[in-house]
Amino acid sequence: MDDATQKDLAVYAKQSGSDLAAVRNKYRGLKTFEEVAAKLATDYAGTYVNAGYFESGQADVWVRFTREPEQSALDLLRNLPYDVQLQYGAPLNAADLEVISEEMFSAVAKYPGVATVVSETDPADDSITVTYRLSRGAAVDEALLRSTALSAGAARSVSKNIPVAVTFVNDPNLAVGSDSPGPRESPTALTSPSPGWAPSRSADQSVLTAGPSGGPRPAP
Secondary structure, rough: OOHHHHHHHHHHHHOOOHHHHHHHHHHHHHHHHHHHHHHHHOOOOOOEEEEEEOOOOOEEEEEOOOOOOHHHHHHHHHHOOOOEEEEEOOOOOHHHHHHHHHHHHHHHOOOOEEEEEEEOOOOOOOOEEEEEEEOOOOOOOOOHHHHHHHHHHOOOOOOOOOOOOOOEEEOOOOOOOOOOOOOOOOOEEEEOOOOOOOHHHHEEEEOOOOOOOOOOEEEE
16 A cells, blocks of 8 residues: 555544554555456446445445356456455446436536536446526526436347436525625435335355455355
C-alpha cells in the first residue's frame, strides 16, 4: 500500500471515527481490487456491472454480473486477498446502466424550468436517483418532466424499459449555498413503478474464499 493511500485511509479513519488498524485491514488489497475491477469492466463489459466493499458480513467485497461469469473471471477473483461475494442476475451491465442514467439526466437537465440536476446510481441495488432543482418561479409539470425522463431512458435500453427502480427528487436546496436567503424547503421524492432489482432477494449469489483453495460455495 503506497504512502498516498495510507494517508487517505488515516484521514478516513479519523473523520469516520473508525479504528485505523481495522480500516487498513479492510482496504489491504485496495489497489489489487481496483485493478481486477477495471479488468473485469474491460474484458467482460457485456456482463460486468460493478463491485464494492461490504461494511460487514460473511464476505469482504462483492462483484456483480448480469449472468454467471466465465471461469476466467472467477480465476481473477480468486487471486484477490479477500472473500468475494459473487452476484449475478442483474438486469443491466455497467455500460447500459450508465447510458440510461445519463439519458435521464440529460432529459431533466434540458427540461424548461430546471435549474440544476444530479443523477446517481446506488451500488446496493443499481437503482437510479435523479435529483433536481427548479428555477425560482418556474411553472413545471413535474409529472410530465418525470415521464419525459423515463421515456428517454427506456428508449436507450435494449429491452425498451428500465428494469431498475428510478427515484426523482425535487430538492429546492440542491446546489444552493447555506447563506442563501429565504427558508430551506424539504425535498419531495417520487419513485417510478419500475420493479427494481435487489441482489439480496433475487440474485444468484456465491462466495469465493480468499487464497488458492478458495472455490465457490452457496451464500446463506
